[in-house]
Amino acid sequence: xxxxxxxxxxxxxxxxxxxxxxxxxxxxxxxxxxxxxxxxxxxxxxxxxxxxxxxxxxxxxxxxxxxxxxxxxxxxxxxxxxxxxxxxxxxxxxxxxxxxxxxxxxxxxxxxxxxxxxxxxxxxxxxxxxxxxxxxxxxxxxxxxxxxxxxxxxxxxxxxxxxxxxxxxxxxxxxxxxxxxxxxxxxxxxxxxxxxxxxxxxxxxxxxxxxxxxxxxxxxxxxxxxxxxxxxxxxxxxxxxxxxxxxxxxxxxxxxxxxxxxxxxxxxxxxxxxxxxxxxxxxxx
Amino acid sequence: xxxxxxxxxxxxxxxxxxxxxxxxxxxxxxxxxxxxxxxxxxxxxxxxxxxxxxxxxxxxxxxxxxxxxxxxxxxxxxxxxxxxxxxxxxxxxxxxxxxxxxxxxxxxxxxxxxxxxxxxxxxxxxxxxxxxxxxxxxxxxxxxxxxxxxxxxxxxxxxxxxxxxxxxxxxxxxxxxxxxxxxxxxxxxxxxxxxxxxxxxxxxxxxxxxxxxxxxxxxxxxxxxxxxxxx
Ligand SMILES: Nc1ncnc2c1ncn2[C@@H]1O[C@H](COP(=O)(O)OP(=O)(O)OP(=O)(O)O)[C@@H](O)[C@H]1O
Ligand SMILES: [Mg+2]
Numbered sequence: 480x481x482x483x484x485x486x487x488x489x490x491x492x493x494x495x496x497x498x499x500x501x502x503x504x505x506x507x508x509x510x511x512x513x514x515x516x517x518x519x520x521x522x523x524x525x526x527x528x529x530x531x532x533x534x535x536x537x538x539x540x541x542x543x544x545x546x547x548x549x550x551x552x553x554x555x556x557x558x559x560x561x562x563x564x565x566x567x568x569x570x571x572x573x574x575x576x577x578x579x580x581x582x583x584x585x586x587x588x589x590x591x592x593x594x595x596x597x598x599x600x601x602x603x604x605x606x607x608x609x610x611x612x613x614x615x616x617x618x619x620x621x622x623x624x625x626x627x628x629x630x631x632x633x634x635x636x637x638x639x640x641x642x643x644x645x646x647x648x649x650x651x652x653x654x655x656x657x658x659x660x661x662x663x664x665x666x667x668x669x670x671x672x673x674x675x676x677x678x679x680x681x682x683x684x685x686x687x688x689x690x691x692x693x694x695x696x697x698x699x700x701x702x703x704x705x706x707x708x709x710x711x712x713x714x715x716x717x718x719x720x721x722x723x724x725x726x727x728x729x730x731x732x733x734x735x736x737x738x739x740x741x742x743x744x745x746x747x748x749x750x751x752x753x754x755x756x757x758x759x760x761x762x763x764x
Numbered sequence: 765x766x767x768x769x770x771x772x773x774x775x776x777x778x779x780x781x782x783x784x785x786x787x788x789x790x791x792x793x794x795x796x797x798x799x800x801x802x803x804x805x806x807x808x809x810x811x812x813x814x815x816x817x818x819x820x821x822x823x824x825x826x827x828x829x830x831x832x833x834x835x836x837x838x839x840x841x842x843x844x845x846x847x848x849x850x851x852x853x854x855x856x857x858x859x860x861x862x863x864x865x866x867x868x869x870x871x872x873x874x875x876x877x878x879x880x881x882x883x884x885x886x887x888x889x890x891x892x893x894x895x896x897x898x899x900x901x902x903x904x905x906x907x908x909x910x911x912x913x914x915x916x917x918x919x920x921x922x923x924x925x926x927x928x929x930x931x932x933x934x935x936x937x938x939x940x941x942x943x944x945x946x947x948x949x950x951x952x953x954x955x956x957x958x959x960x961x962x963x964x965x966x967x968x969x970x971x972x973x974x975x976x977x978x979x980x981x982x983x984x985x986x987x988x989x990x991x992x993x994x995x
Contacts, residue, residue, distance in 0.1 A: 482869060493857050682853050685813075686914065687842035688870035690835075 486696035487703065490672070497675060498704065501668045505708025506715065508661035509745050513716035513733075515657050517723075519650045520737065521730045526646060529639055530608040535601040535617050535631045541569075543597075543625040551623050552599060560607040560616050565600045569593050596627060609643070610636045662748050665708075669701050669752040673760050680760065690761050697757045698750055705749020709742035716741075765791045765922060765953055766812055771821035773807055773977075781807040783977040784821070787984075789955060789970075791921065794948045796964050797957040799974035805957035808974070809926045812955070813845055814838045826921055843871050846915025846923040846952075850930035852907045854899040860886065860910045861895040867914045885913040889943060905936030912943060916952075923947060925956040929963070937963070 491498045539548060548566060555564045567575070572595035577584060601620070603612060613636050617629045673680075683693050713733070720732045733741070766789040773782035782804045789795050797805045810816040811823045814830045823830040828841045854863050864882045873881075886892045889909040899907050908928060915923055925944060929937040941963055948954045958964065964971055973981040981989070 489857075679855055682855060683866075683870065684839070685842065685847055685853065686867040686870055687839045687918070689839045692870055 483695040483699055487699040490676075490696070490700045494672070494675060497672060501672060501704045502707045502711065504668045505661075505665050505705055505745055505749065506711035508664045509709055509712030509741060510715040510719075512654075512657045512661050512744075513712050513741055514719060515654060516733065516737070516741065517716060517720060517730070519646075519654065520733060522646050522650075524731050526639075526643060527605070529642070530605065531602075533603065533608040533613060533631070533636055533639065535603070535613060535620065535629060537599045537601070537620045537623070537629045538596045538627045539598060540625045540627045541596060547625055548597070548599070551625070555599060555601060555620065558616060558619065560603050560612050562602045562604040564602075567598045567600060569595055569597045572596070572598065608636075609640050658744075662752070665705070665748050666752040666756065669704070669749065670756040672700075673697065673753070673756040677760065693761065694754070694757050697753045701749040701753025702746045703749070705745035705747065705752075706742060707745075708749070709745025712745065713738045713741050765789055765793070765826060766955065767822075767824040768808070768811070769822040769824075771811065771818045771823055773804075773811065773816065774819045780977050782811075782818075782974075785974070785977075785979045786821075787972055787979060787982055789922075789953060792948070792951050792953050794945070794954045794967070794969040795956070796969055796971045797955060797974065798959060798961070798964060798971060800959065802976075803974040804977045805974060806926055807977075809847075809924055809955070809957060812922075812924055813847055814841055839870075843918050844921055846912075846918065846920035848908070848911050848915050848923065848925040848928045850927040852899070852904075852911045852931075854907060854910055854914075856899055859896050859898055860891060860902065860913075863899070863910055864914045864917050867917050871918065881917055882913075885916045886910075888916065889913045903936070904932050905939055908932060908936070908940050909943065912940070912947075916947065920952060922953045922955065925954065927957055927959075929958065929960060941966075 552564055552566050555561055570593065573593050576595060599620070601616065603616065607613075607616075610633070613631050617631055620626055621629050680693055717732065720730065723730055768785050768787050771782055771785045772780060774780050785804075785808070797808060799805055807816065811818055811830060812825055814825070814828070814833060817823075818831055825841060826844050828837060830841075833841065855866065858866065861882055864885060865878050868878045868881060869875075883892060883895070886895050889912050891906060891909050891913065894902060894906060897906075899910070902910065908931075912923075912928075923944070928944070929940055932940060937960070944954050944956060945967065971981065971983040972979060
């Protein structure tokens with residue numbers, strides 16, 4: 480193992496320029512991927528904010544005993560899809576209406592009796608905020624005897640669904656395209672590193688080195704280059720993020736996990752790129 | 765040790781490089797492989813170290829059948845051989861010592877024994893003082909000695925030398941040849957391809973001569989011939 484490490488490190492010492500070029504190429508390919516990733520991350524944030532507003536409201540028949548609603552509230556809160564449920568009493572509804580509907584304040588002042596029903600407002604957990612789940616939960620709530628009506632903005636929910644589908648499709652297609660381009664560029668760079676050392680590989684074979692022995696330092700070296708490239712790419716993305724926040728708009732950066740995924744992706748492509756390049760080279764000669 | 769039986773070798777582009785070649789080199793023997801350029805000497809060498817496989821016929825080398833050996837056995841065969849070329853084939857960015865050590869490292873020899881064995885062979889080839897030199901800092905003769913040391917460090921049963929003196933001047937040639945004789949004297953078989961007939965005449969060794977891929981003379985089998993008439 481330390482022999483593999485020594486041989487891998489020797490590459491950086493022996494061909495510093497080509498190594499630096501490889502790392503730079505990997506870094507920029509992953510940077511482009513990273514920028515696209517930033518767009519996706521921020522779109523997802525925006526989408527999540529929109530989803531936040533998906534809500535189901537069950538109106539409760541007047542005269543329903545308080546214990547019955549309290550029990551129902553507990554039951555609803557226990558639904559697996561439900562994040563939280565709130566009871567809004569008739570009085571609460573009126574207070575809210577007064578605050579929100581300023582134009583009608585006068586009309587409401589004159590009311591003798593509160594015409595607004597009590598309700599239970601339900602928010603679903605992330606991942607359940609789509610038309611299907613919303614309908615299922617709404618249907619279940621309709622099953623309570625004292626529930627008069629259940630409302631949710633069906634069109635709204637369906638539009639959110641469509642937006643989410645579109646974002647996912649674009650993300651996957653464009654992301655995959657960028658990833659493929661990154662893989663090709665990185666693969667070519669690594670191939671150059673292998674070709675540059677073909678004489679050395681031939682000599683290694685002559686003295687009885689197994690293919691595995693020849694391959695190992697290349698794999699390690701490829702993984703290290705990919706790792707460094709990934710780190711630089713995340714750094715560049717962070718720089719871009721700072722600039723965007725300063726001059727364009729408030730946006731979000733990758734979570735630590737996502738940043739780590741970019742670095743890991745770099746390492747994996749570096750490793751696989753080396754594996755295929757060396758493998759092909761070894762098979763050919 | 766090395767046994768060729770009716771070996772033919774055809775390259776995809778190009779004609780027959782070897783035609784019906786049969787010979788046998790015994791343990792501890794010294795054999796010259798001679799012939800004009802293009803006669804097939806290097807091809808014989810490549811078949812011995814399993815860089816090529818015979819088109820037909822059989823090649824056996826220290827227990828391996830080159831015809832049908834598995835690719836993963838090839839490195840094992842090569843560790844039993846020492847191979848030396850006209851162009852030395854040293855790793856340019858490693859010292860003499862590191863070049864020799866490398867041949868041991870690939871066999872996953874224990875690192876404690878490597879240093880001692882490397883110094884021993886470097887001493888044997890007379891280069892102990894230049895262990896830290898890089899190939900570019902060494903003369904051709906010295907580089908070839910490093911290559912020979914590398915070939916020896918695995919204690920091979922056969923040393924293959926393909927025109928080992930081809931790039932050397934007369935003095936260096938004598939030195940390297942003497943080294944090969946010493947190595948042979950200590951029990952290692954040597955197969956040396958050369959077209960330096962002066963060398964061939966100097967020593968009482970077996971001569972195998974190829975001509976356009978055919979074995980035309982083998983001193984172990986054929987009548988000794990008039991030295992002056994030899995090509
Ligand atoms: N890989 C190859 N592909 C096609 N033809 C080849 C290949 N290697 C050798 N040959 C042909 O085989 C014949 C023998 O070549 P070889 O290298 O064995 O000759 P040689 O005796 O070593 O010559 P020299 O003294 O010049 O080194 C030549 O005609 C050569 O062109
Ligand atoms: Mg030759």
